[in-house]
Amino acid sequence: LACCCGSAACSLCCKACPSCKNSTASRIGYVFMLLIGFVMSCVMLSPGIRQKLNKVPHLCSQIGEESCDKLVGYMAVYRVCFAMTAFFFLMSIIMFKVRSSRDPRGSIQNGFWAIKFIVFIGLLVGAFYIPKGNFSKVWMYFGLVGGILFILIQLVLLIDFAHRWSEKWITNYEESENKIWFIGLALSTGILYIIAIAIIIYCYISYAHSGCSLNKFFISFTLFLSVIVSFMSVHPTIQEAQSTSGLLQAACISAYTAYLTWSGLSNEPDAICNPGSSINFVQNFGGQTAFAAVVLFCTVVYSCLRTSNGNNLSAKSDDAMGDILIASGDENEESEKIGQNVYDNEKVQVAYNYSYFHFTFMLASLYIMMMLTNWYSPENSDSKTLISSWSTVWIKVVSCWACFAIFMWTLLAPVLWPDRNFK
Numbered sequence: 463l464a465c466c467c468g469s470a471a472c473s474l475c476c477k478a479c480p481s482c483k484n485s486t487a488s489r490i491g492y493v494f495m496l497l498i499g500f501v502m503s504c505v506m507l508s509p510g511i512r513q514k515l516n517k518v519p520h521l522c523s524q525i526g527e528e529s530c531d532k533l534v535g536y537m538a539v540y541r542v543c544f545a546m547t548a549f550f551f552l553m554s555i556i557m558f559k560v561r562s563s564r565d566p567r568g569s570i571q572n573g574f575w576a577i578k579f580i581v582f583i584g585l586l587v588g589a590f591y592i593p594k595g596n597f598s599k600v601w602m603y604f605g606l607v608g609g610i611l612f613i614l615i616q617l618v619l620l621i622d623f624a625h626r627w628s629e630k631w632i633t634n635y636e637e638s639e640n641k642i643w644f645i646g647l648a649l650s651t652g653i654l655y656i657i658a659i660a661i662i663i664y665c666y667i668s669y670a671h672s673g674c675s676l677n678k679f680f681i682s683f684t685l686f687l688s689v690i691v692s693f694m695s696v697h698p699t700i701q702e703a704q705s706t707s708g709l710l711q712a713a714c715i716s717a718y719t720a721y722l723t724w725s726g727l728s729n730e731p732d733a734i735c736n737p738g739s740s741i742n743f744v745q746n747f748g749g750q751t752a753f754a755a756v757v758l759f760c761t762v763v764y765s766c767l768r769t770s771n772g773n774n775l776s777a778k779s780d781d782a783m784g785d786i787l788i789a790s791g792d793e794n795e796e797s798e799k800i801g802q803n804v805y806d807n808e809k810v811q812v813a814y815n816y817s818y819f820h821f822t823f824m825l826a827s828l829y830i831m832m833m834l835t836n837w838y839s840p841e842n843s844d845s846k847t848l849i850s851s852w853s854t855v856w857i858k859v860v861s862c863w864a865c866f867a868i869f870m871w872t873l874l875a876p877v878l879w880p881d882r883n884f885k
C-alpha cells in the first residue's frame with residue numbers, strides 16, 4: 463500500500479507527462495527557484511507574520527526575539543534577494559562560454575539539482591547572519607542598478623512581444639481572411655488605448671494639483687509621446703518598410719508607459735502633489751506590486767520561450783552537420799521510449815546562453831527586492847521603515863521615456879537601413 467501511494471504513484475504521474483527537452487526542463491527548474499525566493503519574500507512582508515512566528519513552538523524562545531525579528535520586514539527581503547542574487551551570479555560565472563552540453567559544466571547546469579538546492583538554501587540561511595551595519599544602504603544601491611537594468615530588459619522584451627503579437631495576428635488574418643483575427647486585433651488595440659487614457663486621466667486628477675508643474679510635465683509628456691508613436695506606427699513610410707507595423711504595438715507601449723508614469727508619481731515623496739505619500743512602508747500588496755509581479759514573471763517566462771523558439775543549431779562543415787544528425791537521431795530514439803523522458807537537445811550547441819540566462823535571473827532577483835520594497839530607501843532606525851525618494855520617481859519616469867525611445871527606434875531603423883534585416 464505504501465508503495466502504491468508513494469513511489470509508484472509518482473512514477474505513474476511522471477509516465478503520464480510528455481517528453482521534454484533538457485534545456486526546457488532546466489529553465490523550468492531555475493524559474494521555480496526564483497519563484498521560491500519571491501514567495502518567501504512576500505511571506506516575510508505579510509502583515510501579522512511576526513505575531514504568527516511567536517505561536518510556533520520553541521522558535522522565537524530558542525533563537526531569541528532579536529533573531530526572530532530578522533525573519534520579517536524589508537531587511538528579510540534584502541537578505542533573501544541577496545542569497546538569490548549570489549546564487550545566480552555564481553552560476554553565471556561558472557557557465558561562462560559553455561558551448562554545448564558535452565562541456566563538463568553543462569552537467570552542472572542541467573543536473574545536480576539536489577546539490578544546487580542545498581547551496582541555494584545554504585546561501586539563504588547564511589544571508590541572515592550578515593551583520594546589519596550599512597548592509598541595507600549598500601545593498602539598496604546594488605538593487606537600484608540591477609533593477610534598472612532588468613527594467614531595460616523588460617522594455618526590450620515587451621516591445622518584441624508587441625511586434626510579434628501584431629505580426630502574428632496580421633499574418634493569420636491575411637492568410638485565412640477570417641475576420642475574427644481582425645476583430646481581435648481591433649478589440650485588443652481599443653482596450654489597451656482605453657487603459658492608457660484612463661491611467662492618464664487618473665494621473666491628472668490625482669497628481670496634477672496646483673503648483674505640481676513637474677508632475678504635469680511628466681503626465682503631458684507621456685501623453686504626447688503616446689500620440690507621436692501612434693502616428694508613427696501608421697505612417698505610410700513606416701508601413702512601407704515594415705508592413706506589420708500598426709496601432710496594436712503603439713497601444714501596448716502606451717498602456718505600459720502610462721502605468722510606469724502612474725507608478726512613479728505614486729511614489730513621489732511630496733505630500734502636496736502626492737496626497738497618498740508616506741514615509742512608512744506599508745506591509746501589504748496593492749495593485750501596483752501585484753501588477754509588477756505579473757509583468758516580472760511574464761517577462762521571465764517569455765524570455766525562456768523566446769530563446770527556445772530560435773533555431774540555434776547551425777553548422778558550416780560536413781563534420782558539424784554530421785554531429786547534428788547524430789544528436790537528432792539520439793533525441794528521436796529517446797523520445798520514442800514509453801512514458802516521460804527528458805532528452806538532451808544540446809549535444810552540438812546550447813539552446814540558450816547559460817551565462818546570460820543566469821545573469822538575467824540575477825537582475826530579476828534585484829528587481830524583486832526593489833519591487834517588493836517599492837523602490838524605497840531603508841531607514842536606519844529599524845527594519846520595518848522605508849522612506850520614499852525622488853530617485854524612485856526618476857527611475858520609473860526615465861524608464862518610461864526609454865521605452866518610447868526603443869520603440870521609436872524599432873520603427874525608424876527599417877526605414878533608415880532598408881537593406882538590413884531587423885527581424
